[in-house]
Each structure stands twice: as structure tokens, then as C-alpha cells.
Amino acid sequence: MAWFNKPKYGLKxxxxxxxxxxxxxxxxxxxxxxxxxxxxxENLRVCPRCGYHYRLNSKERIQLxxxxxxxxxxxxxxxxxxxxxxxxxxxxxxxxxIQTQKKTGLKDAIVTGTGLIHGIKTELxxxxxxxxxxxxGSVIGEKIVRAIQNSIKQRIPLxxxxxxxxxxxxxxxxxxxxxxxxxxxLTKLADEKILYISVLTDPTTGGVTxxxxxxxxxxxxxxxxxxxxxxxxxxxxxxxxxxxxxxxSSEFLLxxxxxxxxxxxKELKNQLAQLLHFFS
Amino acid sequence: xxxxxxxxxxxxxxxxxxxxxxxxxxxxxxxFQLEIQNLTEKRDNLLKEIYNNLTPWQIVQVARHxxxxxxxxxxxxxxxxxxxxxxxxxxxxxxxxxxGICTLEEEKVFIIGHQRGRDMKDNVKRNFGMPKPExxxxxxxxMKLAEKFNKPIITFIxxxxxxxxxxxEQRGQSEAIARNLFEMSKLKVPIICVVIxxxxxxxxxxxxxxxxxLMLSYSMFSVISPxxxxxxxxxxxxxxxxxxxxxRITAQDLLSFGLIDESIEEPLGGAHRNPELMTQTVxxxxxxxxxxxxxxxxxxxxxxxxxxxxxxxxxxxx
Ligand SMILES: [Zn+2]
Numbered sequence: 128m129a130w131f132n133k134p135k136y137g138l139k140x141x142x143x144x145x146x147x148x149x150x151x152x153x154x155x156x157x158x159x160x161x162x163x164x165x166x167x168x169e170n171l172r173v174c175p176r177c178g179y180h181y182r183l184n185s186k187e188r189i190q191l192x193x194x195x196x197x198x199x200x201x202x203x204x205x206x207x208x209x210x211x212x213x214x215x216x217x218x219x220x221x222x223x224x225i226q227t228q229k230k231t232g233l234k235d236a237i238v239t240g241t242g243l244i245h246g247i248k249t250e251l252x253x254x255x256x257x258x259x260x261x262x263x264g265s266v267i268g269e270k271i272v273r274a275i276q277n278s279i280k281q282r283i284p285l286x287x288x289x290x291x292x293x294x295x296x297x298x299x300x301x302x303x304x305x306x307x308x309x310x311x312x313l314t315k316l317a318d319e320k321i322l323y324i325s326v327l328t329d330p331t332t333g334g335v336t337x338x339x340x341x342x343x344x345x346x347x348x349x350x351x352x353x354x355x356x357x358x359x360x361x362x363x364x365x366x367x368x369x370x371x372x373x374x375x376s377s378e379f380l381l382x383x384x385x386x387x388x389x390x391x392x393k394e395l396k397n398q399l400a401q402l403l404h405f406f407s
Numbered sequence: 408x409x410x411x412x413x414x415x416x417x418x419x420x421x422x423x424x425x426x427x428x429x430x431x432x433x434x435x436x437x438x439f440q441l442e443i444q445n446l447t448e449k450r451d452n453l454l455k456e457i458y459n460n461l462t463p464w465q466i467v468q469v470a471r472h473x474x475x476x477x478x479x480x481x482x483x484x485x486x487x488x489x490x491x492x493x494x495x496x497x498x499x500x501x502x503x504x505x506x507g508i509c510t511l512e513e514e515k516v517f518i519i520g521h522q523r524g525r526d527m528k529d530n531v532k533r534n535f536g537m538p539k540p541e542x543x544x545x546x547x548x549x550m551k552l553a554e555k556f557n558k559p560i561i562t563f564i565x566x567x568x569x570x571x572x573x574x575x576e577q578r579g580q581s582e583a584i585a586r587n588l589f590e591m592s593k594l595k596v597p598i599i600c601v602v603i604x605x606x607x608x609x610x611x612x613x614x615x616x617x618x619x620x621l622m623l624s625y626s627m628f629s630v631i632s633p634x635x636x637x638x639x640x641x642x643x644x645x646x647x648x649x650x651x652x653x654x655r656i657t658a659q660d661l662l663s664f665g666l667i668d669e670s671i672e673e674p675l676g677g678a679h680r681n682p683e684l685m686t687q688t689v690x691x692x693x694x695x696x697x698x699x700x701x702x703x704x705x706x707x708x709x710x711x712x713x714x715x716x717x718x719x720x721x722x723x724x725x
Contacts, residue, residue, distance in 0.1 A: 210664065210721040211655045215640050265720030272717060294608075296631045296639070299655050300666050303630040304719040306609060307616045310585060311592035311716045334630070336581035337569075337609040342589055356580040356609070357571030361635075365571050375576060385579050 155179060157351070171392045180349045180392055182329055185238040185255035188288055192396050193242035193251065200240040202273055207235055207266050213297040220297040233258050235266040236291070239274045241283065245400035247407065250278040252287040254335075261291035263335055264298035268305030271339060272312040279315060284322040284403055289340040293333020306338035313339060322406040324399065327354050327377070327386065345402055346386045348377035349395070354386075412472070414465050415457060418676070421450040454676040461625070464648035466657050467633060469625040470604050474679040476686065478505060478520035478563045481603065484686030485693065486511055486518060492549055498578060501542030503534045503566070504614075506549040511561070511693060517553035519546045519614060520563030523604075537570040540583035543613050547587050550594055559597040559697055562614040567632060569610030584613040591616035592716065597700035597708060599693060601671070602626045602658075603678075618712050619696050620667045622658035623685075625677050628667070629656040666719060669696075 152163045158177035167174065171191065172181040183191065189198055206228070213220035228234060236258035241250055252274050254261045271287065278285040294302040316323055325343030327336075329352035337356050340346075348354060355375035363370055373379055380386045390398045411419050425446050428439040461469070469475070482489050486509035494500040506519040521538065524530030546562075553560045569580050591598065598617030606615070606628030622628060636650035637643055655661070658670035671692055674681035700708065 204723075206723045208721050208723055211653065213653050215653075265722045269720050269722060294630050296636050296654065298721075299630055300628055300661055301664070301719065301721055303608060303612055303628075304666060304716065306585075306612060307588050307592065308716045308719055310588035311616070311713060314589060314593045315713075334609055337584040337613075338588055339585070341579075341582040341585040355576050356569065356584070357576070362571045362573065362576070366573065370573070374573070379577075383577050383579065385582055 156181075173392050178350065178391070180329065180351055182256055182290065183392075184257050185233070185253040188253045188328075189238065189242070189251070191392070192244060192286075192288075192399065194244065194246065198240055198242035198251075200238060201277065202239060202270050204234060205266050205270060207264055207298070209297070210265070210301055211297070211299050213299075215297075223297075227258055231255070231257050235259075235264070235270075236261045237267045237270050239270045241277070241281070244286075244396060244403060247400060247403045248281070248283045249403060250274050250281070250283055250285045252285070254288060254290040256290045256292075256330075259295055259297075261289075261335075262293060262295035262302070263291060263305050264295035264302045265305065268308045271309045275309075275312045275316050278321055278323075279319050282319075282321065284324065284406065285316060286324045286326060286399065287339060287343075288326040288328060289331040289335055290328045291331055291333070291335040291340075293335055303334065306334050309339040310342065313342065322403070324402060326395070326399075327380075328352050330354070332356070332358060341385070344406075347398070348380060348386050348389050350377055350389055350391055352377045354380050412465075412468055414461070414468075415676075416453070418450055418453055418457065421446055421453070425450070451675060454680075458625075458676060462648070463627075463651040463655075463657050464633065466625050467627055467647075467651050469677045469679075470627045472677065472679045473525075475604055476678050476682040477525065478522045478565060478603065480682055481520075481563055481686055481689060482507075482509070482518065484683065485690040486516070489518075492552075493545070495541045495544035495548055497544060498541040501534075501539050501545055502532050503536050503538045503570075504542040504546055506545055508558075511690070511697065514694075514697060515558050516697075517549060517558055517560045518563070519549055519560065520603075521566040521611075521614065523565060534570060536566045537568060538566065538610060538613075539570050539572070539575045540578040540580050543569075543583040543587050546614060547583075547590055550591065554594050554596050557596060559599070559700070560594070560617070561693060561697075562598070562600045562617065564600060564602045564606050564611045564614055564628075565604035566607050566610050567605055568607035569613065584609050587613040588616055592712065593709065595705050595709065597697060597703075598712075599696050599700070601689065601693075602628050602667075603689075607632060616716070618700050618708060618715075619669070621669045621671055621692065621696070622661065622667050623671050623678060623689075624658050624673045626658060627651075627656045628658075628661060629654050 155174045157179035160176040209221040237254050239252045323344050325346040327348040331354045377389050432439045489509040491507040505522045521536045523536035524533040599619045600615045600617045602622040633647035633651035634644040637646040661667045662670050674684040678685040
């Protein structure tokens with residue numbers, strides 16, 4: 128990504144897969160074309176030139192999927208503690224949490240609640256990469272479990288939109304156990320024959336992919352998302368060779384049989400509504 | 408050849424002296440009984456002192472000790488009439504997981520576990536105990552068989568983690584692990600899981616969802632390897648000892664968090680110093696635990712398993 132280092136358009140180089148670019152225009156991470164930010168925003172953060180899907184935060188995702196004004200958030204105030212007393216270079220996890228909460232306005236890396244999708248009442252969980260890389264600790268596990276319980280109680284379908292780097296190492300084995308906790312809760316939803324749709328977005332890796340995200344009744348993905356178990360760098364180090372192009376992309380998963388289909392962001396809500404309608 | 412652990416200090420020296428004295432005694436007619444006895448006592452006291460004060464990183468070294476008993480040693484030492492069951496009926500037979508049927512005293516049980524190699528050649532065959540998806544799918548196939556014929560399952564966990572490679576991703580490493588977590592949480596037979604060495608992340612947990620999770624006292628269980636954690640946080644795998652400390656990966660810590668059910672005391676100086684005693688201890692605990700679980704109705708068993716996992720987590724609930 129040599130262009131990152133060239134200041135020739137007077138652009139700094141934010142990784143706007145994650146961060147919103149400032150100013151009037153920006154350069155696409157994928158096709159390197161210049162895009163007007165307004166055009167890009169209006170296109171739901173999909174590059175109008177090449178179709179590259181950039182990350183949405185939880186608020187944008189909910190806006191995209193839920194009928195206006197119908198979202199009711201649950202368990203808004205559940206927040207992480209620091210069960211291990213984890214410190215990194217003198218910075219306490221606890222303090223980093225508080226900082227991140229202030230910066231993002233979120234309590235943790237997931238928002239859960241109920242809302243209407245083209246009029247169909249749905250339990251929705253949306254992960255947010257801007258909070259500790261969307262990593263899963265105790266709060267995410269608990270909120271997903273509560274969402275599942277609410278799905279069962281109200282007999283409404285469940286959709287989880289994943290966007291996560293995996294388990295949150297600052298919470299140690301507590302984080303690891305959330306994989307078992309969420310999968311265990313999903314068995315109850317399955318017993319009740321209530322639909323669970325897993326939506327994979329860029330990126331979904333590690334302990335999230337290796338738990339609830341991979342076992343939807345229907346599992347779908349946005350285009351060009353990075354989805355996998357091990358991180359690409361870890362694999363490269365292990366096998367000591369470069370990974371092929373497109374490895375661990377949505378398209379790769381579709382080819383190998385692990386997702387039902389890929390759906391572009393513009394069509395996502397309609398497709399979900401169609402599924403919800405069919406299974407209702 | 409003895410494998411040295413740096414922190415054992417003069418223990419190794421004493422080990423050698425004891426061996427030399429015994430050899431001398433065997434050669435001639437001079438008795439060194441008293442010397443051997445004294446030296447052994449001194450060594451054991453030193454071992455006790457060292458092993459009572461191991462740091463987490465030292466425990467990692469013990470957990471990874473090349474002479475540490477492997478799953479196959481527990482199979483030989485604990486169970487009778489073992490018949491191995493191979494293959495996932497879909498792709499292949501992953502040799503980094505062994506599964507089969509046998510008896511634990513009078514009880515017919517299914518056992519499944521990670522298998523590392525003892526030497527390089529063996530390790531290549533066993534892929535260093537790092538399973539690919541077909542390994543987890545073999546495990547699940549055999550667990551379903553246990554459920555069908557109403558027999559308890561005992562799993563042995565000893566892996567750095569699930570294998571991170573191209574084929575593993577192509578064949579759905581994530582889905583294989585997730586499926587095991589999902590299915591194991593509702594299998595209608597008692598499940599006991601024992602961490603005997605390294606419990607590395609999701610690849611370990613994929614055999615670790617059950618009614619009891621036990622750990623040997625110098626084994627480890629972690630969301631990420633200390634080296635991996637140090638690399639991410641400080642770009643320096645050399646700082647793994649600090650990461651081992653921060654991650655709280657020891658049996659003692661995890662027991663205090665209520666994340667495991669029991670820590671099984673290892674012989675003086677670690678399982679590798681006395682594999683027979685280690686397997687015997689594990690055998691007795693398995694018999695006791697299984698007896699307890701078999702007293703529960705299946706419904707009660709599954710309810711308790713469910714509640715156990717639902718209770719895992721620490722947070723502010725405002
Ligand atoms: Zn583009």
C-alpha cells in the first residue's frame with residue numbers, strides 16, 4: 128500500500144475502512160480512485176466506482192436495516208469490568224475501557240434490541256468494530272444470550288450482524304468461554320424452531336467466526352469481507368508463504384460452501400425481509 | 408536425556424548425582440543408601456519449594472515439557488480395551504485427535520483427545536497436536552455415537568490451538584469448532600473434560616464443553632498463547648512471560664474465577680517426573696466425577712450444564 132506514504136494529493140492516510148474520512152473527497156482503499164465523500168456516504172459507504180464495501184458502525188448499520196424510529200435498544204448499560212486486572216504498558220484495561228466508551232459513545236462492542244424490518248418484528252444484534260475491534264468479552268456474550276432469550280420470549284427471529292476481530296484477550300478465558308456460552312444459548316433457539324440469520328461483515332474472525340457467527344440457520348455475507356478463523360498474518364507465519372488473492376473473503380467462503388449467499392449492502396434489508404417473511 | 412527447565416536450578420544436578428551414586432552402588436559392593444536417601448530428600452524439598460512458587464510462565468514451560476505425559480499415556484494408564492475409531496466420514500482422518508471406546512474400571516466410556524507427537528517424526532504425523540476441521544468433525548461424529556448408545560464421554564485437551572493453514576480455512580475451521588460448541592452443549596450424556604497440557608483457545612474449547620472442566624495443576628488454558636498476546640500488544644514475542652502473567656491462564660486462577668471445576672494436583676515436580684502417579688490420580692478423579700454425574704437425570708445434567716455456561720462472565724449490570 129505504497130500510496131499511503133505519498134502525500135501528493137495532500138491526503139493523510141487514514142484507514143477509512145474503519146475511520147470516516149474528513150474533507151471533500153477521499154481515495155478508495157481498493158480501486159484507488161478519487162471519490163467524493165458525499166457520493167460515498169449516499170452510496171451507503173460502498174465505493175461507487177468499484178463496489179468495495181467499507182465498514183459501518185453499529186448506528187449506521189441499524190439505520191440501514193431497521194424501519195425508522197422502530198428500534199428499541201436493550202441492556203444498554205451492561206458494561207465490561209476488568210476481571211483479570213489486565214495492564215498493558217502501565218495502562219489499565221479498565222481505564223482504556225472508560226476512554227473507549229467516551230470516544231465511541233458505546234458501552235461495549237455490540238448494540239442489541241428489537242425493531243421492524245419492513246414491518247417484521249426482529250431481534251437484532253449489531254457488533255461495532257470501533258470498540259476494541261469489535262472483540263468479544265463478557266458483555267457481548269451476555270447481550271447475545273439476552274437477545275436470544277428475548278427472541279424466544281417474544282417468538283421473533285434473531286439477526287446477528289458480526290464485525291469483530293475475535294475474542295477480547297484482555298478478559299482472558301472469560302472471553303473464550305463466551306464462545307461456548309453463545310453457542311449453548313443458540314441451542315435453545317433451535318429447540319424453539321426460531322429463525323437465526325447470521326450476517327458476516329468485514330471483518331469477522333477468530334472466536335466470533337468460530338462460534339455463533341458460523342452457525343446461522345441462514346448465514347450470509349457482504350461482499351469483500353474478511354472472514355476466517357486464523358488471521359492472515361498468523362497463517363502466513365505458520366505456512367511461510369504468501370496467501371492467494373481473495374483468501375478468506377466472502378467469495379472464498381461461498382465457494383467453499385460456508386455461507387448461503389453474498390448480498391450487497393443496498394439489497395441487504397430487502398433480502399433479510401424476504402427471508403424473515405419466508406420463515407415466518 | 409533429561410530435559411532441563413531453567414528454573415529447576417540445582418535439582419537437575421542432584422538428579423544426576425543420585426543417578427551416579429545408584430550406578431556406582433550397582434557396580435561394586437559399597438552401599439550408598441544413606442547418601443542417596445539424604446540427597447533425594449534434599450532434592451525433593453527443593454522441588455517442593457520451587458513448584459510451590461512457580462510463575463505463570465514457568466507453569467507454561469511445565470505444561471509444554473517434552474516429557475509430559477500425552478493423551479496416549481493416559482489411554483494406556485487409565486483405560487482398558489481401547490479400540491480407536493478413525494475418520495470423520497467426510498474428508499479424512501485427522502491424527503491430531505484420537506477417539507475411541509474403552510472401559511474405565513467397569514464403566515464403558517468414549518474418550519477423545521488431542522494427540523501430540525513425542526518426537527519430530529511423530530509430531531509431523533500428529534501435526535503437533537493442532538487439529539484441522541476434519542479432526543473436530545471426527546470428534547463430533549464419535550461423540551454423537553456415544554450419545555446414541557448412552558455412554559459417557561471423557562475428553563483430554565492438549566493443543567496449542569486449531570491449525571492455522573490454508574486447507575483448514577478452506578474446509579471451515581470456524582464452522583467445525585462452532586458446531587462442536589453448539590452440539591456438545593446439548594449432548595445427552597455426561598461429558599468430563601480434562602486439560603492435561605496446553606489448552607490453546609478455540610481449538611481447545613472445541614473439545615471442552617461439558618459438565619466438568621478439570622485442569623492438571625501445571626497445565627494452562629488461555630484465550631491466546633502468551634507469545635501471540637505479547638506479539639499483538641508489544642510486537643515482541645519475547646515478552647511472553649509478562650503476557651502469561653496478565654492473561655491469568657493457570658488452573659489456580661481459573662478455579663478462583665469459577666471457570667473450571669477442579670484443579671488436579673500433579674506429582675512433586677510435575678507430571679513428567681512421575682507419569683504413573685499422574686495417570687493414577689486422574690483415573691481416580693474421573694471415577695469419582697463420573698459417579699457424581701451419573702446420579703443426575705439427563706434433564707438435570709443438561710440444565711446444570713446450561714446454567715454453568717450462562718453464568719460465565721463478569722460485568723457491571725446497571
Ligand atoms: Zn473503489
